[in-house]
Amino acid sequence: MWSTIRSWFTAKPKLSAxxxxxxxxxxxxxxPHIRLARNYLTRLxxxxxxxxxxxxxxATQLPAPIELNNETWRKDRTLQLLFATPDRMSEVVGRDPGLQAWFAAWPMADIAYVGLIADAQEKVRFGMSEHAGQIRQDVPQKLLIFSNYQLGQPAQSPDALVQLGxxxxxxxxxxxxxxxxxxVENKKKQLESTLVNARTMLRMQNSNSxxxxxxxxxxxxxxxxxxxxxxxxxxQLNPDALCEQLITELAATPDILRLEVRHCNVDRMGIIDSESxxxxxxxLPELILQREHPIEKLIILIAVPRQLMQAPSEKHGFPEQVIF
Incomplete structure (x- = not known):
């Protein structure tokens, strides 16, 4: 109790804006109810x-951004697998409404830096290969496939992109x-409904005995x-408990989201460890979000030049907000 009273008169450290x-x-x-918790700002x-x-x-562990242009595409195997042709870069990235709006808001900027998120999957297929001078068509091959592209929020520099990430x-x-x-709120609703039903059943069972x-x-x-x-x-739903729930998640940040970087040898067709x-x-830098079923996403930082952009259209590009 004395410590509580003393805390009332102890100067709280000032927070920056x-x-x-x-x-x-x-x-x-x-x-939002966390704001009703005692001293939530200083606790958090x-x-x-x-x-x-x-x-x-x-965020700083991610590889440097790759600039999207024809020369880079010819040299970079990752870009070749993400975009089948150099023109495909403009078709996919250049139509993104978020990037179009960003370039409109930054008329003096020549390059936007953004994170590209995709699913990276390895699938086994049977392909053709030469063995001992004979052509076989039943050779198992591991194929690297990228899909479900999404773009994050653009930034004006690599450092700003790291901060945004x-x-x-x-x-x-x-x-x-x-x-x-x-x-917890869903459990509360279920319990309230079950309790109402139980009380109704009790009233129906009422007898004169x-x-x-x-x-x-x-x-x-x-x-x-x-x-x-x-x-x-x-x-569990009082403001102090809600504040503690957020504290628990913040303390577990390294376990909730982590970065894994793996390497592999891939040919132009996306075949892993081929004889080509x-x-x-x-x-392949992958962000892993720990849940009951972990979510793994490939993340590539890219530099998008203004000339890659296409005129705005009514088509929607990447609707989901991603980490970068």
Missing amino acids: DDEATIERLVDIAH APYIRWAHHHANAL AERILDTVAIQAQLAIAN MTPSLEQTEQQTRIKNLTAQLQDIHQ SDNQRIT
Whole structure:
């Protein structure tokens, strides 16, 4: 109690405007009721700083942006697998409405830096190969396939893109808190519905006898248990508990999202470890979001020159917000 009273008169460390803005953004994502928690700003600040430090360190590990142009495409095997032809770069990336809006807002900028997210899958197929002077068509081959392209939010420089990526990582962590809180809220709704049904059943079982029947006793016990569970759920949804949920997710940032970089030799057709003479070693940085079923996404930072862009159209490009 004395420590609580003393905390009332202890000067709180002042937060910078940037720190406070970051906290408010993450609270909006996780659950606005966190603002009702006691000293939520000062409680969240050290965890958000630590999580931001880790997020920034993760973002800086990504390979440097690859500029999209014809010369780079001819040399870079990753670009060749992402885009079948140089013109395909303009067709896919140049039509993105987010990039078009960014270049319109930055008329003096010649290049936009952005993260390209894709699914990278290895599929086994039977292909043709030469063995001992004979052509066989039943040789198993591993094929690297990229699909489901998405573009993130553009930035004006590689450093700005790293900073933006760190912010998106924090947003992803806050979304995990949002999902956990939403799960508790769904349980609350289910319990409330079950409790209403149980009370209705008890009223229907009501009789004129002074001694409750076995069914009534069982229903009363069930109502008592459901009420206790509902009270526990309410405790989990009070503002202080919501704040602690966000703190828990922030503390687990290194476990929630991590970066794995793998390498493989791929030919122009996307065949891994083929006997072709044009094999190239490529780097595949993948972000892994830990869930019950982990989500793995290839992430490539790209530099998009203004001349690659196409005139705006009514077609929609990449609708989903991604980490970068």
